[in-house]
Amino acid sequence: MYNVAHLKSFKSVALTGSVRSAAQHLGLSPSAVSHHLKMLEQETGLTLFQRQGRGLCLTDTGSAIMSDVDSVLESSGRLGQRISDLHENRIGRLSIGYFATAGTQWLPELVAYLENRHPDVTVRLNLAEGPWTEFHYDLHLVISETATPQFPPQVKGHFLTEDPYVVAVPDDHPLASRAEVSLSELEGHPWIDNDTGDGPCRTILFDACARAGVRVHFKHEAHSFVTALHMVGRGLGLTLLPRLGVEPLPPGVAVIPLAAPEPIRFIHAISDPGHPQQDLIADAVMALCELAAD
Structure with a gap:
């Protein structure tokens, strides 16, 4: 298993072309970043960088593993977020972002249903008007111009009505x-x-x-x-x-x-596919579908 810190240094140097710039970006010393690169090359048995002027650039071998490094770092980030969520007792709460008209028509019934079905869960409501740009809630009601919008891979879309x-x-x-x-x-x-x-x-x-x-x-x-x-x-x-x-x-x-x-x-509910309580989210989405159909 490769050290995540080594992979972060590899990616940062690959993007900046400089050990010093990568060190500033990562909040490390240049010697620490250089050590990470040396250790990674020893672990892999590959030459990953070559000199280009006063900087560094990826070798063909380094370029070949870049996408895999990205995947490992992305997975590591998701794991870190999940651990943080569990430390914050995310198991016992569900945050819902909504826009005003959905709040008036659906949210009172939804909250009453969830608190009855899941008495140990705290439901937190957050008014989130305007265009959707980032995913901040466990479940978020959003508006789109089409019935099949392209949501980013880190969220799961559920068409409501x-x-x-x-x-x-x-x-x-x-x-x-x-x-x-x-x-x-x-x-x-x-x-x-x-x-x-x-x-x-x-x-x-x-x-x-x-x-x-x-x-x-x-x-x-x-x-x-x-x-x-x-x-x-x-x-x-x-x-x-x-x-x-x-x-x-x-x-x-x-x-x-x-x-x-x-x-x-077109109204959708988007959810976090990595939330530790998928059954709770599925229950909330099912209730929303029923409310939207009335």
Whole structure:
């Protein structure tokens, strides 16, 4: 079994081309890094580096083992994280990241179910709005623009449901009695914004409008589904939002489906495939699927 510290020094020198730079990156002395390289070459019986000017570069042999070194270091990192998780008593808790509308509709039932089924587990909720970029939770509810997004290999994706957009209008609006309405028919009416930043919900809506040739112009900015819906109820305009976001619907508001091709957001639960309690996560995902199907 090769020493992980030796492999880290090997990779760092390979990337920087310098023992001194690798030492600074690793927080070691140059002599320690040089010793690691010497020991690794002795262990393998291979010449891994050659001089290039004042620095070092990989030999063909060194280049040939680089991908395997990466795999070993990645596995070592996962093992270290798992040990750290166990030290932090991760066995007794489940952290869930969620966005607001999923929290309103699903999280109360999910937490009640998990605490009843797994009384020794503490469920921790974390509001995580905006685009998903990194995996911070044991289970994370995320939004995508497609039903089959490409998640990175360190997470496991579970499709929950598709959530088509609808338009909310005052209940005395000329469109209120329609069975459905197209985006192009809404262009001449005052719109109320209900989102912030450049999150996936806004991107999905704007992309659909662009495909339909509809120019987006907001008369009012509310920056939340709840506020926008109450503004609609006061007759200040209409707002477009995912169907999951219309509950609870305030008085004076009618909701109309959008005609195809309507904007749709897709909701997934992503989980840590290395979490020590896979049965717990599987139970939580199953409950979410049932809640999403209602």
